[in-house]
Amino acid sequence: MEYNDFLEMFIEESKDHLQNINDELLKLEADPDNTSIVNEIFRSAHTLKGMAATMGFEDLASLTHDMENVLDLLRNSKLTITSEIMDIIFTCVDFIEKMVTNIEQGGNGKENVTDIVFQLKKIQDPSLAMNLENQAINETAATAQLVMDEFQLSVINEAIKFGNHAYQISVTLDEQCVMKAVRAYMVFQVLEELGEVLQTNPPVEQIEEEGFNDTFSILLLSPQEAQDIQKQLLNVSEVKQVLVVEQGNQQGKIDEEVLVKEVEKADPTPKQNGNEESDSSKKKPRSKSIRVDIDKLDQLMNLFSELIIDRGRLEQIAQNTHLNELTETVEHMTRISTNLQELILNMRMVPVEQVFNRFPRMIRDLAKELNKKIELIIEGAETELDRTVIDEIGDPLVHLIRNALDHGLETTKDRIECGKPEEGKVVLKAYHSGNHVFIEVKDDGKGINREKVLSKGIERGVVTLEDSQNLTDSQVYSLLFSSGFSTADKISDISGRGVGLDVVKTKIESLGGAISVDSTLGQGSIFQIQLPLSLSIIYAMLIKVANETYAIPFNSIVEITNVARDEVVTLHGQKVIQFREQVVPLIYLQEVFHVPSAPNETEVQELFIVIVRKGDKTVGLVVDSVLGQQEVVLKSLGSYLTNLYAISGATILGNGEVALIIDSNQFIN
Structure with missing residues (x-):
């Protein structure tokens, strides 16, 4: 195995140990007398130190060793846990994370840790404070x-x-x-x-x-x-x-290292009479697994995508030739490839726990900074999402949670005056529904002031005074996602320096998802994110516009209907129809995409309309015919065809024809 392979393994395992240390530190803060938690943290820190030393990252190993010494005093009851000590250990973990990140990015893992080393040494031996403080004064000296x-x-x-x-x-x-x-x-x-x-x-x-x-x-x-x-x-x-x-x-x-090894040989965990069985029962069974580079999974998915395209081609050939043997073979191939597809997609699925795990620590730090009492409740952390989505969803969630803590939850004093519990609650929830995953960020704070949002929207020109009279609560709250929109009286670093939620919306929609918000004044708010399970293979409806074939993803389609041409009316210059007691504007795809009419085309009396939805808004896409549903592979159009209006990609059909995939979200403002 080459050095790079060892390095990759070191980085992944270091991240696992750091996550475990963070989780256990939060438990320790809530239960400071539980020495078994300290032992768990000590084991992770000691393993991390050993790995860093083996890989030659001496600065990382040295800092972890200093933290390990403090943990050793805690587990041997020579030191009492205080809020100050916990803050110092958390800061130390932050520095270790920075070092690991630096190594991952090709650096040498060096950071200026003079101050935190001084704090750790001071905990171990206050008599060393004077010399170490002199060391911390001058960074260059260190x-x-x-x-x-x-x-x-x-x-x-x-x-x-x-x-x-x-x-x-x-x-x-x-x-x-x-x-x-x-x-x-x-x-x-x-x-x-x-x-x-x-x-x-x-x-x-x-x-x-x-x-x-x-x-x-x-x-x-x-x-x-x-x-x-x-x-x-x-x-x-x-x-x-x-x-x-x-x-x-x-x-x-050398003597010092030998001493550490001797301590390891003796079981450092104090045995608790009567609790040995319960402790062992809490140990999680170790799963048999291997680490696979995500690039290899992407390559596997691309190869399978080509197989799906060839399968579609074979299905079409089988239909045209009517050969029984070919038909049976294609049907068997379809069953096998369907199972294979499910397996590959499952291999790419990872629990949202990987993203959710970072938030308890973040909320703990922000609660201290804001001087608020906050409880985080995580539900559905085992819900799985495609790895590509997981990698991208973290930043939007960070923004939403910071927004909930800063703007949503009241101060302790205000909560008491309102008759609420001192401790505010933030619920982070994930769950499956159909072919989508929903993630909710809910708080029990003061909610969204409808009039304040509306006033700000009129002031910024996002909505007119006339239109504002007829907006529903949901439509008013959606104004929060307008570019640069912020109702904060005071801009802070916590919730994004007044950037607004438009960044969150843009990121979610780029993943093929949607975001909505609901709120009750005085009771709290819920931000709901809807995400597709996978971004690679989607179910779509194939439609025809003149001689061109397009695909519309199923997740945006509400219904397909046909109406008589004379049912189309013009309202304020926009062609619309009456559909299920609401007025639906029409989009003629032939006009939007400038598709030339087919030769000898006669005007039909009935229009095929695909009703699509984005949030609570709907539009009707006028097409010439509907070919049927099909599983298609989403292909990028490359760097030469970027920012095409209402087009998100392309797919190759069974007959070799390229069909563009329509992004219906862009038709709805």
Whole structure:
């Protein structure tokens, strides 16, 4: 196995461990006396540290080790959990996530963790606070670390045997210092009297040319004590800060690792009498699975798509030739390919839990920032969606949840005054219905002020004063999705800096979905997202416009009907029909797509109309004929045919003809 394969495995497993740590930390915050939770977090952190060290990401391993030390104190009851300690551990996890993300993007996994390391060290040993605080003051001092090779390590180890000390010294000069090279030379003079300088960072030549900011580091062998060295260097004019850290020998480091392994051999989990069976019963059975690159699944889906096209072609040949053997073979192939399609689609399906898992931690942090008490309830996390949709749905949900926390839920004081519980509730729910998945974001906050939305809509010119008189509540709430629309009195970083919900709507519709909102003033709001199960293979109705064939996805079709030509009337310049007690505007596809009329075409007395819906609005698409339903493969039109009006892609039919797939959403404003 190559390094890249190991790296990919490391990144995936690191994400799993980080998610587990986040989940367990939230449980620990709610139940701080449960040591079994601390043990679970410790195991994940220790595994992550070991993997990082094995892959050579020492900074990541070091930070995780510092966090692990704090967890070790917690699980051995040497430390009491407080809100401040939890905040520090959560921040540490955030830094580790940043490092893993940096590695995933091709970086080296380095971050400026000076401050968080200081906080972790301070928890472990408050007496170290003074030295570590000096270290945290200057970021540059932290980054100017010295890397020792094997020869230097051997020299240090030999010197230590004869009573010397190895010090790594960071010297920071005053920002106003004019002749930095001269001050650095004076520092070196003092150090050469105290011991032997082994190494500098940056190199001496660079320091002499003032090729450094304000800080440089020195590796020194000296019999003197650290406090004496620090005191003498601070006597040098314009030296602002001196940090002296004694370096341990290599053997000491090995002893520490051995100690960790010995602790692992002994079972760190305290046994609880009478609860052993219940603990073991809580362990989840390990499923047998392998990780598959999503690109390989995409390739498999593309190959199967070609098979679907060939199947359609064979079905047509079988109908035309009337050969029994061919017909039977095609029917068998259809059954097999249908099962294969279901299997491939299921392989691409992943639970929305992968997206939902990020929100408990996010809500915990936002609740603290907003000073609100918030409970998140997740329902239907096992609901499955196509991996492509899963990858894209996260950002819209983040925006909706932030919006619910910032604008939806009242402050604790306001909730008490309204007779509501102090703790506001946000419900994140997912469920299947037909060929769609619905995701709801619900809050029990103050709801949406209809008049305020309407007033803002009129002010921004989204709706006229005359039209506003006849709008239903649902139509008023839909104004929230207009570009740049925001009713916030004060723009904040929480709910998107006043960007509005139009970004959410655009993303959802690009996935072939729809979003709607319902609200009751004083009781809360519900944002509902409707998404297709899959984006690759869809059921569509094939229709004919003159000599051209088009496909309309089933999920947007309400009904197909035919009306007499004389039933079409013109209202305000728009041709409409009366359909099921409502006025439905008509769209003539032949005119929209500029399809030339067929030769010798005679005017028909009846029109075929496909009624399509978007939200609570409907339009009728006028077509020449309906060919029937068919399973089609959605193909992109490529980079040369972008932004075509009302066209979302194309498919290849059984006879080899290309049919464009109509995006009916674009006909409805």
